[in-house]
Every structure is written in structure tokens, then in C-alpha cells.
Amino acid sequence: MKRAAKGHALQVVTANALRSGSVVFRTAGDDWSLDIADAVVAETSEAGEALLAAAMRDVAADVVVEAYLVDVERQENGPRPLLLRERIRALRGPTITENRTLAPAATGLLAAAC
Amino acid sequence: MYRYDEFDRRFVTGRVEQFRDQVLRRLSGELTEDQFKPLRLMNGVYLQLHAYMLRIAIPYGGLNAARLRKLADIAMKYDRGFGHFTTRQNLQFHWIELKDVPQILADLAEVEMHAIQTSGNCIRNVSADHFAGAAVDEIADPRPYAEILRQWSSLHPEFTYLPRKFKLAVSGSAHDRAAIQVHDIGLQIVRNDAGETGFTVYVGGGLGRSPFIGKKVRDFLPEAELLSYCEAILRVYNMFGRRDNKYKARIKILIHEAGVDEIRRQVEEEYAQIRDSRLTLPKAELDRIAAYFAAPEFAALPERSQAHEQALAGDRAYADWVERNVSPHRQPGYAIATIALKAVGEVPGDISADQMRVVADIAERYGHDEVRVSHEQNLVLPHLRKDDLPQVFAILQQAELASPHAGLITDIISCPGLDYCSLANARSIPVAQRITERFADLKRQRDIGDLKLKISGCINACGHHHVGHIGILGVDRKGEEFYQITLGGSGDENCSIGGIVGKGFSSDEIVDAVEKIVDTYIALRASPSESFLEAFRRVGDAPFREALYAEAA
Numbered sequence A: 001m002k003r004a005a006k007g008h009a010l011q012v013v014t015a016n017a018l019r020s021g022s023v024v025f026r027t028a029g030d031d032w033s034l035d036i037a038d039a040v041v042a043e044t045s046e047a048g049e050a051l052l053a054a055a056m057r058d059v060a061a062d063v064v065v066e067a068y069l070v071d072v073e074r075q076e077n078g079p080r081p082l083l084l085r086e087r088i089r090a091l092r093g094p095t096i097t098e099n100r101t102l103a104p105a106a107t108g109l110l111a112a113a114c
Numbered sequence B: 001m002y003r004y005d006e007f008d009r010r011f012v013t014g015r016v017e018q019f020r021d022q023v024l025r026r027l028s029g030e031l032t033e034d035q036f037k038p039l040r041l042m043n044g045v046y047l048q049l050h051a052y053m054l055r056i057a058i059p060y061g062g063l064n065a066a067r068l069r070k071l072a073d074i075a076m077k078y079d080r081g082f083g084h085f086t087t088r089q090n091l092q093f094h095w096i097e098l099k100d101v102p103q104i105l106a107d108l109a110e111v112e113m114h115a116i117q118t119s120g121n122c123i124r125n126v127s128a129d130h131f132a133g134a135a136v137d138e139i140a141d142p143r144p145y146a147e148i149l150r151q152w153s154s155l156h157p158e159f160t161y162l163p164r165k166f167k168l169a170v171s172g173s174a175h176d177r178a179a180i181q182v183h184d185i186g187l188q189i190v191r192n193d194a195g196e197t198g199f200t201v202y203v204g205g206g207l208g209r210s211p212f213i214g215k216k217v218r219d220f221l222p223e224a225e226l227l228s229y230c231e232a233i234l235r236v237y238n239m240f241g242r243r244d245n246k247y248k249a250r251i252k253i254l255i256h257e258a259g260v261d262e263i264r265r266q267v268e269e270e271y272a273q274i275r276d277s278r279l280t281l282p283k284a285e286l287d288r289i290a291a292y293f294a295a296p297e298f299a300a301l302p303e304r305s306q307a308h309e310q311a312l313a314g315d316r317a318y319a320d321w322v323e324r325n326v327s328p329h330r331q332p333g334y335a336i337a338t339i340a341l342k343a344v345g346e347v348p349g350d351i352s353a354d355q356m357r358v359v360a361d362i363a364e365r366y367g368h369d370e371v372r373v374s375h376e377q378n379l380v381l382p383h384l385r386k387d388d389l390p391q392v393f394a395i396l397q398q399a400e401l402a403s404p405h406a407g408l409i410t411d412i413i414s415c416p417g418l419d420y421c422s423l424a425n426a427r428s429i430p431v432a433q434r435i436t437e438r439f440a441d442l443k444r445q446r447d448i449g450d451l452k453l454k455i456s457g458c459i460n461a462c463g464h465h466h467v468g469h470i471g472i473l474g475v476d477r478k479g480e481e482f483y484q485i486t487l488g489g490s491g492d493e494n495c496s497i498g499g500i501v502g503k504g505f506s507s508d509e510i511v512d513a514v515e516k517i518v519d520t521y522i523a524l525r526a527s528p529s530e531s532f533l534e535a536f537r538r539v540g541d542a543p544f545r546e547a548l549y550a551e552a553a
Ligand code: HEM
Pocket: B046, B048, B053, B085, B086, B087, B088, B092, B164, B165, B182, B183, B205, B206, B207, B208, B209, B250, B414, B415, B416, B420, B421, B422, B423, B460, B461, B462, B463, B464
């Protein structure tokens, strides 16, 4: 998988929730949040490894899957991943508008047109 | 449409219950992720960028109203109100929760659908011409053969652990609309001099990291020997296909490395052993399956329709739509309509639940209850009366499904790319959308004419970029999205793999680059009737290269 080269970047831990598949971030309270703003940021690579080790216990406990470290920078509204892939994951959705059904059913159209 | 028999039904519902149990055991922690992952993949469940994704098989792209409505219900209940049609005529839901999958599969089984063999190293969904049973140029309907192959390949005990995935496609017309030459086995239905039906067989086509056009191994395979010959090919592949390197495991690499003559020899040898076995297809069995695909009871109609011609004369929008999206039908008074799922600003291949229901209603009321998914990520209504076309158009228009650009530059194939896919290097959907916006002017699109533009977000080539007249491949350049352009690819009977035109373009530059290519074509074409591909094949890539890179040089 794509990760930035090892360096001294700040890091957060991400994973997917087992049940829903949702992207989640490890929080300071040893829990998981959908919002990267809640993520605990590891300042050193040792702290990052420790954070990941703790997260792996939740992998073993079948709470999340595929936990890994993500390089971030700190911004006003919270950590921002350096890689686009991780920024899109942190968005909780695609960068485009989905063609969803939001309006009431349009099947009345058939009747209307006939 | 094929209907499940008792065996099919037991097999599919049995699998649903088995998977229900597996999901429960996973959620309770009884199964580890390592144990569970292969099981979920066998049932079409991937973990993508944001969520689980469920890939549902649509054998040879065949849908009806009941199936579409069921997909719409699932989209509303378990997903975000939409689905995504893929280049393999399947449907993907992008926002599925694992806990819901067993119930979704149970719901699908009610309409004889499933997600089995939509992932993993097995024989995948068999695809076929989306105009099957309706095309004017059809020699024979490919669906009965596709169905026979589906039955043979479903849970085939010998072929559940192949070196890699294996894809088959069947075309029943001389004009290949199913991209058979870029499949592991491509079958072209032909008639020999004696008037018998058979297949020209291509093996080892594929895209991805190393694209290859299928090699012809047989000019004429008698139809009764379809399964024994395919079985022989699979056996040779299963035995000799590489298992040491996932990137070299497809049959295309085996053929490339061993040579087509050697593989043909081995296949023929294997085939000689089994040709008179239980796999020979009795005529009665062929007929039994073919009966499921019998043409609907067409009315005896005159070829010309007054309602249609009046609308053509009086309604410009209708005439535009007919010109691009309506194709001739083999039955007088009937027509085939393509619903392009790429209106300006839309996501290629995406359809909302409401739109699915509208299409279901139309199919039921006007279309003999048949809908097809095309590998170009569009839907097709194969059997419409010309008399009903104006009405159907009006309904489609209200549902925003009447975009009149089938086969034009904005009828783009695009994979989900980095917006959804965990393997992606770059986004594809926003590029597709920006191209449709740039070329939104229909007059300009029509002036450009037939042009297939295809985009993949990584080298796996799910968006078929190698066979796009213009192909765009997303790459990662030092953390930036970059796009490589290939020119001159084609996925039809004159199959070719596009060549890389030069260095890639940034996200900001890519749409301008496409426009430059198009303008260059317009300037050099011999006449407006010379298509982009014809012009490219005449002049080569030099003029395009020059237009794209001259200033920089
Ligand atoms: C989003 C989840 C997807 C994943 C994880 C995925 C994965 C892959 C991989 C790994 C390959 C390369 C396989 C190989 O060369 O052996 C591939 C090929 C392919 N996929 Fe996908 N894909 C996805 C979605 C799609 C979609 C949305 C489409 C249709 C638009 C599609 C259609 C294809 C096709 C046509 C190929 C060509 C394979 C060939 O001939 O070599 N896939 N996919």
C-alpha cells in the first residue's frame, strides 16, 4: 500500500471498522472516531509504533481491520494526511457528488408521461 | 431470460445461508480476518477505500424489471441510493455494511441473482453482446452459449483455484460489441460453409499491467464441442499457468511465454482426450437452454412508424437522441435504445435507485421486460416498438436518462478510481466529468463523431483505457495525480492496444491535452466521415505528439 517514505512526519492510526467498513481513526481515549479531527497524533516514530501496537489489539479483538499509520501535518482544524489517498479516506466519501436518490421516488413519472 | 432450476436455487440459497453463518462467526470473533477474507471475496465482498463494496454478477448483462427493482430496493435500504455498473456488466454497491451482506444476498436470490465468482481466482461472470437477440447483424444469439458456460463454470470443482481470475466473453455478431479479444477466452459465433454454427476461439487477451490481444487458436469450433474445448484450455492453464508471481499468472502471460503454437498444441492434445466425453453438448440440451432466450412475441409491424417519424420531424431533441442512441432491430417496426449513464457532470456507470425504477417500468410496459447492461457502462432496452419510442424518450428525459451521446466523446468508460478504489493511483471520475463538461456542446460532439474515451485509475485497467481510441491512465507521480494518454486502442473486431503518446499530464493539464488531440484530429481528418480511429490509423501518432509536446520541446 501507498505510504510516504519513513521520515519524521507526524502520524495517526487509521483502520476500517469491521462491522460497517467505515474509515476510523484512533483517538486519545483508545477508541475510534469517524472524524480525523479526533485522532491522536504521534509526534515521534516510537510514539507512532506504540499507537499502532495499541490499535492492533483492536484488530485482534475484531473491532477494526487493516490498521496502519498515516503521515499527517497539523492544521487548524486537525490533522491533514499528506497523501491524497488518505485525504480522500478522511473525507468519508468521494470528492465528487454521488448520483444518489435523495428526492422522493420518481416512478410517478411513468404515469405522468402517459 | 434464463430461469433458475431446482439445482440453481438450492445452490444459491445454500450459499447465502453458508455465508450468513460465516459473517456471524466473523462478527463474533470466531473467524479471524485472515480466515474470513477469502470467504468474503468468494461472495463478492471487497473492502474498499471508504466501506465494503459488493459486486453482483449480472450474467451476460441480463436484467428485467424485477431485478432492477430489487437492486433499487437494496440501494435504498442498504446503500446510499445508487449503484455502479462496471465494464464487466456487473453492478457494484459502494457503501455496504458487512453485517447487512447476508440479507442482501438473500434478497438478491429472490430475483435469481448472486455475487458468487465475482472475485477471486475463478471463472468470472460470462459477458456477452448487449444487443443479443436484437442486433441486425447477429449470426446467433450469444446468450444461450454464455448461459451454458455459466452453468459449466459455476462451482466447477477443478477450476476454483486457478492461478488467477479467468474471464470469458461471447459475441454473436461480426461486429464485436463485447470486447471479446481482450478476454481470457473470447468466443466469436460463426457459420461455416456447411451452414453449421460454431466459434472462432481467441485465447489470452487481457488488459491490466501487460495488455495483450487474444490469439486465435481455432477458426471454427463446432458448437457441440464448446465445453470440452474450453475445459481443455482451462486444464492447460490450470496446470501450467504461473503461480509464483501474481502479475504473471494470467493465461495471457502463459501464452506469451510459451508461444501460442505450443499452447494450441497442448490444448488440442488435452481436447483429444476429452472431446467425446460427457461435455459434448447434445442438441436437445442446446435447444432447451436456447428456449429460455427465445425472442419475445413480436407484433407484425411495418418497418416505418408514423409516430416515430412525426416526432423525428417535430422534435429536435428526440431526433438527436434517435441519431445516437437508437439502433436498428432485426424485427421490422422495432428498435434498440441505449440509455447512456454519462450525462454532463454525472458519474459514468452510476444510476440512482429512482432511475433504476423508471427503467424497470419502461421495460415492463414497453420493452418485453428486458434490460441489458453494456460493457460501456450503459443500459440497453433491446426490444422497443418504434411506435413507442417517442413516449419512452419522454419518460427517460424526465428521469434525466435521455442524454443523446451514445458512442460520442462524452460516452466515457471510467473506473471508480481513487474516489472509491483502494488500489487506485489517481482519480478517474472527476477527469471524466471535466471532459464531459468541456465537450458538453452536442453540436461539437457530433461533429467529432464516434470516439471512445476510456479512463482507468491505475494499471489494472478496469476502465479499459488500453482499448480506448483515447485512453487515460491515472498514475502517481511523487504523490501527485498524473495522467498518461494512449492513442489508437480499440476493443472491437479490429482490436488494437493503444500506444503511449508521451509523458503524462497533471490533473490541471489533462482536459486541455484531450482537447488538443481532438482539435488535431479535426484539422487532419480527410473528411468529416473519417472517424478519429480511422484518421489515427492513417496518420499515426506523430501529429498528435507534435500538437501535445511541440511547445514544450
Ligand atoms: C473497486 C474495486 C475493484 C478492484 C479491487 C479491482 C481489482 C482489479 C485488479 C487487481 C485487476 C487486475 C487483475 C489482473 O490483471 O490479473 C482488475 C482488472 C479488471 N477489472 Fe477490476 N477492480 C475493481 C473494480 C472494477 C470495476 C469498477 C470495473 C469496471 C468498470 C472492473 C473491471 C475490470 C476489468 C475489465 C479488468 C481487466 C482485467 C484484464 O483483462 O486484465 N473492475 N481489477
